[in-house]
Amino acid sequence: MEYRKLGNSGLRVSQLSFGSWITFGKQIDVSLAKACIKYAFDSGVNFFDNAEVYALGKAENVMGQAFKDLGISRNEYVLTTKFFWGIENRVNFKDTLNRKYLMQAIDGSLHRLGTDFVDVVYCHRYDPETPISEIVFAMDQMIRDGKALYWGTSEWPASAINEAYDFAVSNGMHRPIVEQPQYNLVVKNKVETEFAPLYQKMKLGLTTWSPLASGLLTGKYLNGIPEGTRASMPSLGWLKEELMAPHFQKTTQELKKISDRTGISMAHLAIGFCTLNPHVSTVILGASSLEQLKDNLDALKYLKQIGEIKKDLDQL
Numbered sequence: 579m580e581y582r583k584l585g586n587s588g589l590r591v592s593q594l595s596f597g598s599w600i601t602f603g604k605q606i607d608v609s610l611a612k613a614c615i616k617y618a619f620d621s622g623v624n625f626f627d628n629a630e631v632y633a634l635g636k637a638e639n640v641m642g643q644a645f646k647d648l649g650i651s652r653n654e655y656v657l658t659t660k661f662f663w664g665i666e667n668r669v670n671f672k673d674t675l676n677r678k679y680l681m682q683a684i685d686g687s688l689h690r691l692g693t694d695f696v697d698v699v700y701c702h703r704y705d706p707e708t709p710i711s712e713i714v715f716a717m718d719q720m721i722r723d724g725k726a727l728y729w730g731t732s733e734w735p736a737s738a739i740n741e742a743y744d745f746a747v748s749n750g751m752h753r754p755i756v757e758q759p760q761y762n763l764v765v766k767n768k769v770e771t772e773f774a775p776l777y778q779k780m781k782l783g784l785t786t787w788s789p790l791a792s793g794l795l796t797g798k799y800l801n802g803i804p805e806g807t808r809a810s811m812p813s814l815g816w817l818k819e820e821l822m823a824p825h826f827q828k829t830t831q832e833l834k835k836i837s838d839r840t841g842i843s844m845a846h847l848a849i850g851f852c853t854l855n856p857h858v859s860t861v862i863l864g865a866s867s868l869e870q871l872k873d874n875l876d877a878l879k880y881l882k883q884i885g886e887i888k889k890d891l892d893q894l
């Protein structure tokens with residue numbers, strides 16, 4: 579496992595990491611979480627991703643309990659959470675980055691995770707209704723309070739990241755160091771185009787999500803939607819629609835041809851593609867079983883070979 583700098587910070591994160599969206603607290607209970615976290619950790623993974631909203635707080639509960647039961651020292655891993663949607667159905671606590679919400683939400687997450695601090699805290703989406711100054715002040719305060727060590731954004735427009743960075747620098751506050759965008763063979767634009775000026779200006783780090791486009795790029799949806807898969811979940815109708823879009827389907831079929839030609843699985847090609855981007859600090863893997871996680875971590879074995887045919891993947 580290679581460890582890469584997280585943006586313009588001194589923190590190093592494993593090139594592959596493990597996240598909990600849809601899985602922890604739903605498909606994955608504490609027992610399976612322990613098995614997955616142990617396997618990932620023993621394989622060199624040191625970055626574990628979470629968010630307040632995942633399973634409405636249960637994903638944090640499950641991850642916190644799993645780390646506690648495993649007895650892995652807090653020094654050994656990097657833990658994250660994210661805020662925006664909220665888990666309380668009342669004014670000021672939903673779809674916002676207002677200071678009141680942020681300062682209270684971090685305490686809830688720390689409690690559920692069973693820790694005194696997270697290593698990285700993200701603003702999970704951009705909130706145009708709250709002034710950038712208020713957001714930066716709140717994130718800076720969280721760090722000064724010792725409740726987080728670094729902060730970043732997720733799915734923010736480059737212009738807003740730029741504004742937050744400039745405001746933090748000119749006011750001597752902690753700067754955002756990392757963005758968490760979707761990045762995979764069907765969604766490339768933000769990472770490859772929109773953020774380019776920020777790599778130059780602020781050495782923006784990236785912790786990228788959905789390397790398999792929710793499983794699409796394994797080829798599991800090439801002949802319909804199997805029962806028990808993510809796209810079959812009734813609550814994720816919007817995702818099913820997205821995955822079935824013609825552009826996504828066509829790219830998946832083309833990826834299969836490259837897989838058939840090279841003998842490297844579609845999943846390994848898809849994960850390798852993300853990992854080979856030098857701007858990516860870590861590729862956050864998702865898995866609903868230990869077998870999937872093992873398979874996905876194996877992508878590193880094929881990285882050199884994937885590098886040799888990277889231009890074919892770039893053209894998809």
Ligand SMILES: NC(=O)c1ccc[n+]([C@@H]2O[C@H](COP(=O)([O-])OP(=O)(O)OC[C@H]3O[C@@H](n4cnc5c(N)ncnc54)[C@H](OP(=O)(O)O)[C@@H]3O)[C@@H](O)[C@H]2O)c1
Binds near residue numbers: 599600787796865866
């Ligand atoms: N910041 C954000 O807004 C944001 C958004 C989304 C995700 N994330 C983070 O990124 C992490 C990864 O995202 P993701 O879960 O969407 O990743 P992904 O790798 O694109 O999808 C993971 C899902 O694909 C299926 N899968 C994975 N490996 C497989 C394999 N080898 N064979 C067959 N199916 C396989 C599983 O679903 P099924 O078995 O259920 O079909 C699994 O849960 C999340 O856990 C979260 O931490 C962040």
